[in-house]
Amino acid sequence: MIVEAAIWTATALAAPEVLRFVWGRWGGAAGDRLQPVLSFGRWFHGLGIPYLALITGAVAAPDVGLSGQSGTEWLRGAGICAAVLGLAWVAARRRRVAYPYPGPGLAAIDEPRWALYRGTGSLLADPRWAGPFIGLGIGVIEWALRHPPRVRGFRPSAEAWPSLARLFGSTVLFFLTRNLWLMVLTQAGLSLVLAGINREPSEDQA
Amino acid sequence: MIRIPDLRWVVRYAWMIAAPTAFFWIAYEDRSPSTVMGLSAIVCAAFAVTAIARWRGGILAERRRWLLETMGVGLATGALVAPVAVVLILVKISLHSHGTPDFTTSDIAQVMNRLPVWALAGVLCGEALGLIGVAFSRPE
Numbered sequence: 001m002i003v004e005a006a007i008w009t010a011t012a013l014a015a016p017e018v019l020r021f022v023w024g025r026w027g028g029a030a031g032d033r034l035q036p037v038l039s040f041g042r043w044f045h046g047l048g049i050p051y052l053a054l055i056t057g058a059v060a061a062p063d064v065g066l067s068g069q070s071g072t073e074w075l076r077g078a079g080i081c082a083a084v085l086g087l088a089w090v091a092a093r094r095r096r097v098a099y100p101y102p103g104p105g106l107a108a109i110d111e112p113r114w115a116l117y118r119g120t121g122s123l124l125a126d127p128r129w130a131g132p133f134i135g136l137g138i139g140v141i142e143w144a145l146r147h148p149p150r151v152r153g154f155r156p157s158a159e160a161w162p163s164l165a166r167l168f169g170s171t172v173l174f175f176l177t178r179n180l181w182l183m184v185l186t187q188a189g190l191s192l193v194l195a196g197i198n199r200e201p202s203e204d205q206a
Numbered sequence: 207m208i209r210i211p212d213l214r215w216v217v218r219y220a221w222m223i224a225a226p227t228a229f230f231w232i233a234y235e236d237r238s239p240s241t242v243m244g245l246s247a248i249v250c251a252a253f254a255v256t257a258i259a260r261w262r263g264g265i266l267a268e269r270r271r272w273l274l275e276t277m278g279v280g281l282a283t284g285a286l287v288a289p290v291a292v293v294l295i296l297v298k299i300s301l302h303s304h305g306t307p308d309f310t311t312s313d314i315a316q317v318m319n320r321l322p323v324w325a326l327a328g329v330l331c332g333e334a335l336g337l338i339g340v341a342f343s344r345p346e
Contacts, residue, residue, distance in 0.1 A: 005291035051300075054301065060303065061304070066233075066302060066303070067235065067301070067303065068235075069235070070235075074234070109260045179233075181229070185229075
């Protein structure tokens with residue numbers, strides 16, 4: 001089980017870099033014709049790889065937060081997620097988010113992949129406590145691969161930090177709720193909240 | 207000839223009901239075949255309304271042909287309710303991955319046995335939708 005989970009995790013980590021390399025060689029020549037392939041690849045990376053890992057039994061559904069929650073746990077998790085969204089709304093109204101934030105679909109499909117990392121982490125150590133944080137470590141590796149260091153020293157671009165903040169926030173929220181479905185909804189909801197507030201005129205402009 | 211009403215707002219409301227319902231049903235621990243049949247009916251109805259709005263919304267049509275078309279769409283939609291319910295069951299089983307699956311093979315057989323009843327229900331709903339469309343259409 002752990003070997004299969006490690007293979008799927010390594011695939012999820014390496015796939016974007018491999019695709020980026022191939023895209024760099026072919027993308028320019030093929031022009032817009034390969035754009036649907038790129039779009040499909042993004043969704044497959046977010047949803048397809050974790051789903052294949054799940055149905056082949058590499059990771060367990062309760063470890064990734066897909067099943068096993070009682071009605072009470074659902075209600076408690078929903079309350080926590082609603083509180084987080086409310087806090088985000090209040091904070092974003094006080095201070096606008098200056099960095100680009102992914103749309104609801106793209107924000108939501110990060111969650112299944114991060115859940116795969118948590119599932120792999122749960123196989124390595126105690127699923128309740130250590131699993132999510134090992135998953136966070138794997139997620140940070142993915143983030144570092146996606147935002148490689150500049151010429152000297154590790155200094156990612158300013159646009160890279162929101163994705164790391166989303167990963168940290170997601171881990172804390174998963175730790176509290178243990179519910180992937182609510183995480184997906186919260187990511188999409190957060191994106192909609194921030195987009196809605198950024199469309200409003202600011203208090204200075206009003 | 208009648209002018210079929212623009213049905214885009216119906217499509218919006220249909221998906222506002224169908225998408226969250228499907229999301230929560232797949233997420234929540236529920237093992238009742240009746241619930242999955244109801245959900246499948248909602249999803250199939252949303253697809254049917256979308257198709258009708260896409261190809262017939264706002265156009266001129268002969269009354270009898272419009273009623274036959276809506277009955278046909280209703281029949282196809284009703285006949286699809288059971289197979290779509292089976293797909294939903296399989297998706298839920300694969301996602302939840304319980305030691306004992308959420309649904310047994312006899313549950314799946316029970317769902318498929320309801321196909322003729324749902325096909326009949328689909329014809330009647332399609333006819334009803336057609337008549338509502340006629341009532342709200344403008345004769346031209």
